[in-house]
Amino acid sequence: MTSDNVITLRGITKAYRGQQLFDGLGADFGAGRIHGIVGHNGAGKSVLFKVICGFVRPDAGTVELADAHRPEPGGYPRDVGVVIDRPGYLPDRTGFQNLQQLAAIRGVISAEKIRATMSEVGLSPDLRQKVRHYSLGMKQKLALAQAVMEDQRLLILDEPFNALDPDSVQAMHALLRRYRDQGRTILFTSHQREDIEALSDHVYLLNRQRLERTR
Numbered sequence: 001m002t003s004d005n006v007i008t009l010r011g012i013t014k015a016y017r018g019q020q021l022f023d024g025l026g027a028d029f030g031a032g033r034i035h036g037i038v039g040h041n042g043a044g045k046s047v048l049f050k051v052i053c054g055f056v057r058p059d060a061g062t063v064e065l066a067d068a069h070r071p072e073p074g075g076y077p078r079d080v081g082v083v084i085d086r087p088g089y090l091p092d093r094t095g096f097q098n099l100q101q102l103a104a105i106r107g108v109i110s111a112e113k114i115r116a117t118m119s120e121v122g123l124s125p126d127l128r129q130k131v132r133h134y135s136l137g138m139k140q141k142l143a144l145a146q147a148v149m150e151d152q153r154l155l156i157l158d159e160p161f162n163a164l165d166p167d168s169v170q171a172m173h174a175l176l177r178r179y180r181d182q183g184r185t186i187l188f189t190s191h192q193r194e195d196i197e198a199l200s201d202h203v204y205l206l207n208r209q210r211l212e213r214t215r
Ligand SMILES: Nc1ncnc2c1ncn2[C@@H]1O[C@H](COP(=O)(O)OP(=O)(O)OP(=O)(O)O)[C@@H](O)[C@H]1O
Pocket: 016, 017, 019, 021, 039, 040, 041, 042, 043, 044, 045, 046, 047, 048
């Protein structure tokens, strides 16, 4: 793997109950770039992200991560922010309280950092509303805040703009570009062509069990 690549996939093969999702899939994801992945419903984009994160084991093939992200034996990749599926939050706590609880696991960021990150994604940290009363878009912003609040250098974001209003999408684009310009690496999926076109340095199509780079 060249030092420029954050993730190298080789020969990834995966089937679920006879449904072949990947067949010898390979890809190199370079550092400091935004990589947009498209593919039809059910093509396997979420599963691919889970394979990269070590949540799902491929039937064959290897996922090689740059040194900074390589997991400890038996653990998950380090310094990675993830949005995949709906994260489970405590419904009777506020957004801030939820993030505070999650931040306590590693204990590397302050309450001020959590507040600043919430503001950055467009959520007021002072909002007293419990998460059970959050709209879908608000939950999505909370998930994004969780993924980035510890300044993770690699972001794996499955449909990060889902349920966001157009202004919030634009704000999130600007935020992700800023992170990229800081040298962070971002992989994301979207069903919106405009998001992919506007944001991606490189575009990949997941089709016929392979990942084809189209830009
Ligand atoms: N744990 C699992 N057990 C069995 N099948 C699964 C499992 N996880 C995913 N699949 C199947 O793998 C296929 C790909 O799912 P995945 O969610 O990765 O698609 P996707 O490309 O993200 O789709 P979408 O664009 O609709 O979000 C689907 O047919 C899904 O049912």
